[in-house]
Amino acid sequence: MTDPDPTPARDVIFGAQQERIQQRLDRLDTDLGAYIRDFAYDTVYDRPGLDLKSKELIACALLVSLGSPPELRTHIRGAMNAGATEAEVRGALLMCVPYLGFPRTVAAFEVLRQHLGRADAPAP
Amino acid sequence: MTDPDPTPARDVIFGAQQERIQQRLDRLDTDLGAYIRDFAYDTVYDRPGLDLKSKELIACALLVSLGSPPELRTHIRGAMNAGATEAEVRGALLMCVPYLGFPRTVAAFEVLRQHLGRADAPAP
Amino acid sequence: MTDPDPTPARDVIFGAQQERIQQRLDRLDTDLGAYIRDFAYDTVYDRPGLDLKSKELIACALLVSLGSPPELRTHIRGAMNAGATEAEVRGALLMCVPYLGFPRTVAAFEVLRQHLGRADAPAP
Amino acid sequence: MTDPDPTPARDVIFGAQQERIQQRLDRLDTDLGAYIRDFAYDTVYDRPGLDLKSKELIACALLVSLGSPPELRTHIRGAMNAGATEAEVRGALLMCVPYLGFPRTVAAFEVLRQHLGRADAPAP
Amino acid sequence: MTDPDPTPARDVIFGAQQERIQQRLDRLDTDLGAYIRDFAYDTVYDRPGLDLKSKELIACALLVSLGSPPELRTHIRGAMNAGATEAEVRGALLMCVPYLGFPRTVAAFEVLRQHLGRADAPAP
Amino acid sequence: MTDPDPTPARDVIFGAQQERIQQRLDRLDTDLGAYIRDFAYDTVYDRPGLDLKSKELIACALLVSLGSPPELRTHIRGAMNAGATEAEVRGALLMCVPYLGFPRTVAAFEVLRQHLGRADAPAP
The missing domain is CATH 1.20.1290.10 (AhpD-like)
Incomplete structure (x- = not known):
């Protein structure tokens, strides 16, 4: 019922491209880049349950x-x-x-x- | 990789309510009801792979x-x-x-x- | 290729309910009601071609x-x-x-x- | 009220490009290509009534x-x-x-x- | 260019109904309620700039x-x-x-x- | 509560590009171009209130x-x-x-x- 995997979702999803993708988002808008990393990935995606x-x-x-x-x-x-x-x-x-x-x-x-x-x- | 379960998806999804739901759809439009049963469920849903x-x-x-x-x-x-x-x-x-x-x-x-x-x- | 019918589209579409519908729209917002009557119906709908x-x-x-x-x-x-x-x-x-x-x-x-x-x- | 034309809709719509279009869809996914041909065109489009x-x-x-x-x-x-x-x-x-x-x-x-x-x- | 108002946006928007609304969201799903309060309101809405x-x-x-x-x-x-x-x-x-x-x-x-x-x- | 500025919105929004943009729209469809100029800009945008x-x-x-x-x-x-x-x-x-x-x-x-x-x- 829970997801015990401690690897952050964005490490798995983006793999070797993570740094490049995050830099692109940060250049678009630093707040937007932070929202995607901290909220979308580290909060919603890393939530256990599925x-x-x-x-x-x-x-x-x-x-x-x-x-x-x-x-x-x-x-x-x-x-x-x-x-x-x-x-x-x-x-x-x-x-x-x-x-x-x-x-x-x-x-x-x-x-x-x-x-x-x-x-x-x-x-x- | 394939789904060997021979039970039709609509039997599982609708359970005891299947007949009532199908009758409601058929009353809306007989072709629409047939499309949902024959195409959406018996073709797309029952396709193996997921x-x-x-x-x-x-x-x-x-x-x-x-x-x-x-x-x-x-x-x-x-x-x-x-x-x-x-x-x-x-x-x-x-x-x-x-x-x-x-x-x-x-x-x-x-x-x-x-x-x-x-x-x-x-x-x- | 053109629609020679001089009857306004809203007379046909709304029939006997036209006055009631227009009053409801005017009560929501008089400008909105005017836009729907003068632009949506009397301009776009009444345009010939289809x-x-x-x-x-x-x-x-x-x-x-x-x-x-x-x-x-x-x-x-x-x-x-x-x-x-x-x-x-x-x-x-x-x-x-x-x-x-x-x-x-x-x-x-x-x-x-x-x-x-x-x-x-x-x-x- | 019904459409007596026996020509399949996809023959009319795609004309000489039909084979090319169907091949493109089949290459994307054979099931998807079949759904579009057999359901969207030969079932829904070829249904009389309009x-x-x-x-x-x-x-x-x-x-x-x-x-x-x-x-x-x-x-x-x-x-x-x-x-x-x-x-x-x-x-x-x-x-x-x-x-x-x-x-x-x-x-x-x-x-x-x-x-x-x-x-x-x-x-x- | 920045919004110096220290009042949280949700205090202004919801007024006296804030507690009731937050309780309703928390009852739907505690994580969803927290996301709306902490991210949507306290992060995005309270961001200065507009x-x-x-x-x-x-x-x-x-x-x-x-x-x-x-x-x-x-x-x-x-x-x-x-x-x-x-x-x-x-x-x-x-x-x-x-x-x-x-x-x-x-x-x-x-x-x-x-x-x-x-x-x-x-x-x- | 009202906007006393008599400058048409499209003069401000489009600036020096207004004529080019209007010509492009008119070439797409003369009625469409007229609807955008006369209704969208000169009626809705130029309406006071905001x-x-x-x-x-x-x-x-x-x-x-x-x-x-x-x-x-x-x-x-x-x-x-x-x-x-x-x-x-x-x-x-x-x-x-x-x-x-x-x-x-x-x-x-x-x-x-x-x-x-x-x-x-x-x-x-």
Whole structure:
């Protein structure tokens, strides 16, 4: 029922890119960067009760609803870093079909394709 | 990686209320009712690749994004029927805070409160 | 290609309820009421180029996307006043399924059911 | 009241580009590609009750609400393939002003401009 | 450029209802209640840089975009507690017309009417 | 309570770019261009009751909710043309965090960064 893992979520989600991402956010606005690190990650994400893989699959679905490609790519990678398989990520994105319809879901699979590096399909 | 459970998702999610819910949808529109049963549930939900509990936690988060209280209540119950604990449902709803903000999340916890039957708080 | 009908759209859409609806809007805010009458109806709706029935079917679909039950009911009635059959209204609402998903569409059919006075199904 | 045309909607909407579009979707995800072809097009779109031109004008309006430029361009072309005039497409997009406001509508007219090949205006 | 007022924003916005509102949120979920108090109010709202009246007028507009009537009522009252006149609140809500369209704005003026206690118009 | 300034809002907001922007809108659709000039600006924006700086800060927040980067940039410039400081614009954008969550707000600060010409951060 609880998540005993002491590793901060942002270490897992961002991996080696964490410092670069945090610097980019801090340059946008130092308060915004602090809110994301201290509140979104170190408070909400690090709260026990749900495992990190489930949190990241939920984050992916919510980013499909928002239509936010760059963040979606970050959290597809984050979900996989937290242990999700490609099949599980596909399953999470396909759950958006009955709730959000096809256009947002198609856009999400474009992001997944880019993440997986399958460059054999022309960009839309 | 696959979901070997042969029980249809809608049997688990709706439980004893399945017939009543399907009849209500069919009365709204027979084609709509058929689309929900045959496509949303028997095709998308029953697709292997992700376990049903994860699908329902994702459904809850997407319903928070849509602001759809009646369906959210149905799928909070569905998530618990599929094995989610109250703590996991709370964790899924709290993941909406960084992605959707507070108003939609507060409304979702009102629905959870009603589902749990905790009538000690006044309705908003 | 143009709509030669000189009847103002709001006469057709609102019918005998026009005065009551306009008074309600004016009481909310006199400027808001004037904007809706002079701009939304007498400028945008009365612009030629597309027939009124098509405009109202589009309005219904957009109100499904917004999740606005009272206005949806007004414009389901408006679409029918402009010549749409019940089958055409159902067809317009079902087009929302692939674009918006099921929850908003189900809510729209609840509004249609109320409009059609089919009280044989329990409210959600 | 019914649409007797036996031509599948996707033949009309996509025309010569159908195979290319379906291959792109299948490459994103084979299940997603199948859902769009078998459910969105061959089930929902091919359902009688509303003519295809009206369905496509509604699709355009819903895509304005979603802010999905690539799909909007596809369905502006689809509406015209189904018999809509440029004036009717403009009328459908302008109906978005009172329901969705100006920013989404302006973005939609940018897509229309690109479709019509009027390259005399600078990109935004 | 900065807001020297040491009074916490939530004291002004909620006034005598603060304790009741916080208790309701805490009963929904203790973490959610703490996030709203410590992050939304004591961190974001109490950050200097913009006066509280402007923050609350912005909050009202954002709540119109979300379609959240109960929170909108709270922040209409909050804007007035922070010094906004009724004319300024009306001006803020009318700014939603060009950006969000009429349906959400009409719903917002219904909330304003209820707040102002003008019961001479029938509810929708 | 009223705004005695006789300068049209669009003169302040658009400054030297007004003619170019209006021509671009007129080329998209002459009716759309007229609606924006005559209704959005000369009717809604020029309505007294709220000062122009507040209107533009509200417009910025609403454009964050819509996820419309080009218009957001126009109205960040408009807010500053109407007297808002950079600190006030940052304060308005940060108010979106509790209401809309982080992804839309981060995208908004990207637009602010581009407007301020701070090219020292890599594009996302």
